[in-house]
Amino acid sequence: MMSDWTSLGKVACRVMRQTPARLLWKFAWNFGWRNLWNMHAFEKRQKRGEEFYPAFNMISVTETCNLACSGCWVTAGGKKRLSVKQIDGIINDSKRHGSYFFGILGGEPLMYDGLMDIFKKHKDCYFQLFTNATMLTDEIAMQLREAGNVTPLISIEGLEDESDRRRQRSEVYKRTLRGVRACRKAGLIFGVAASICQSNYKELVSREHIERVAKEGAAYLWYYIYRPVGADAHPENALTKEQIRGLREFLIEERRDAPVVLVDVYWDEKGKAMCPGATGMSHHVSPSGALEFCPVIQMATDFLNEDASNMTELYKKSDYLKSMREDVANATRGCILMDNPQLMVKLLEKHPVKETTSRQTAMEEYKAMLSVAGHDMGEEALPEKSAPYRWLKKNYFFGFGAYG
Ligand code: SF4
Numbered sequence: 001m002m003s004d005w006t007s008l009g010k011v012a013c014r015v016m017r018q019t020p021a022r023l024l025w026k027f028a029w030n031f032g033w034r035n036l037w038n039m040h041a042f043e044k045r046q047k048r049g050e051e052f053y054p055a056f057n058m059i060s061v062t063e064t065c066n067l068a069c070s071g072c073w074v075t076a077g078g079k080k081r082l083s084v085k086q087i088d089g090i091i092n093d094s095k096r097h098g099s100y101f102f103g104i105l106g107g108e109p110l111m112y113d114g115l116m117d118i119f120k121k122h123k124d125c126y127f128q129l130f131t132n133a134t135m136l137t138d139e140i141a142m143q144l145r146e147a148g149n150v151t152p153l154i155s156i157e158g159l160e161d162e163s164d165r166r167r168q169r170s171e172v173y174k175r176t177l178r179g180v181r182a183c184r185k186a187g188l189i190f191g192v193a194a195s196i197c198q199s200n201y202k203e204l205v206s207r208e209h210i211e212r213v214a215k216e217g218a219a220y221l222w223y224y225i226y227r228p229v230g231a232d233a234h235p236e237n238a239l240t241k242e243q244i245r246g247l248r249e250f251l252i253e254e255r256r257d258a259p260v261v262l263v264d265v266y267w268d269e270k271g272k273a274m275c276p277g278a279t280g281m282s283h284h285v286s287p288s289g290a291l292e293f294c295p296v297i298q299m300a301t302d303f304l305n306e307d308a309s310n311m312t313e314l315y316k317k318s319d320y321l322k323s324m325r326e327d328v329a330n331a332t333r334g335c336i337l338m339d340n341p342q343l344m345v346k347l348l349e350k351h352p353v354k355e356t357t358s359r360q361t362a363m364e365e366y367k368a369m370l371s372v373a374g375h376d377m378g379e380e381a382l383p384e385k386s387a388p389y390r391w392l393k394k395n396y397f398f399g400f401g402a403y404g
Contacts, residue, residue, distance in 0.1 A: 066108055069166055095125070222263040279329075339376065
């Protein structure tokens with residue numbers, strides 16, 4: 001039987017064969033090496049009790065999107081956006097703290113004019129572009145190849161019918177696949193992501209889906225768990241406790257010989273739950289310039305100025321973020337939003353928080369939420385079975401602070 005290391009080695013060889021050397025080098029250096037040091041520096045800061053700065057900043061550049069997915073937390077039709085000056089400021093500030101990796105989210109980030117120039121300007125960084133890929137043409141893919149420092153993470157929320165239903169537009173699956181193929185043609189290192197819910201569980205939590213994604217040339221497949229948030233939340237579509245356990249079992253079994261890297265941000269090598277916000281590993285900058293605990297908790301007390309030159313100071317002084325990290329960690333190892341939304345409201349109300357969305361109804365939405373099953377399995381935690389994933393998760397956590 002193939003060893004776990006051999007099977008992961010095979011994925012690496014496939015990706016190396018399909019990717020130009022320059023892009024591989026950028027990935028190895030900007031993403032691999034720099035992230036290793038960044039994580040190390042972050043842990044050292046935390047241990048020594050030095051001034052707080054997260055290991056990673058996730059940046060939502062715009063609220064604008066060309067789809068209208070049900071259950072999305074971003075305001076449909078919202079127009080808020082960060083300025084280029086602010087994005088530049090965020091990146092430069094992060095670099096000063098040794099952080100060179102950024103998740104770029106939206107809305108749909110490809111609707112943000114000037115994004116390519118930002119990628120090209122910060123050649124020493126690495127960006128993960130969270131996109132629905134319906135705008136990812138051959139031309140855009142070639143521009144990303146030219147930049148060399150971007151990995152698109154393409155969301156596929158289901159096959160033909162489910163994609164159209166969930167994303168409330170027609171032919172979304174077909175259009176997304178066109179984007180996937182453009183990435184492959186351009187030799188990009190890219191991944192596919194899905195937010196798993198009741199309605200897509202069967203078709204996406206399957207060996208067929210893993211093989212389909214590998215055949216399309218993706219290097220990694222990222223599983224999220226659906227959070228019923230936003231103006232159009234669907235708690236009935238959230239996973240049950242048994243399904244979450246099923247997803248975890250599926251991941252640890254498939255990791256032993258999957259033809260793609262399987263990523264999650266929920267469990268450490270022992271299968272213990274984790275929350276990137278509570279660990280301080282990452283926080284989120286919203287399109288309104290707010291520093292948020294994480295993208296789905298759309299409240300803040302701290303706002304960037306016009307060139308984000310106050311960012312270090314805001315992190316240093318934010319009572320809100322500090323107390324959220326502590327209070328959430330005390331309340332749960334999992335996701336406070338799923339486990340105990342009413343407690344979350346109380347924690348938010350301890351501070352003079354402002355809502356950061358265009359719709360201005362988020363607090364009411366949180367107040368109306370009921371608990372749903374979360375990823376904390378307590379004593380029933382399932383440790384990783386695959387040796388390389390165990391090692392990677394222990395020494396080199398590769399969710400890199402992306403929201404849960
Ligand atoms: S979504 Fe939940 S688990 Fe993820 S960072 Fe936010 S609070 Fe933590």
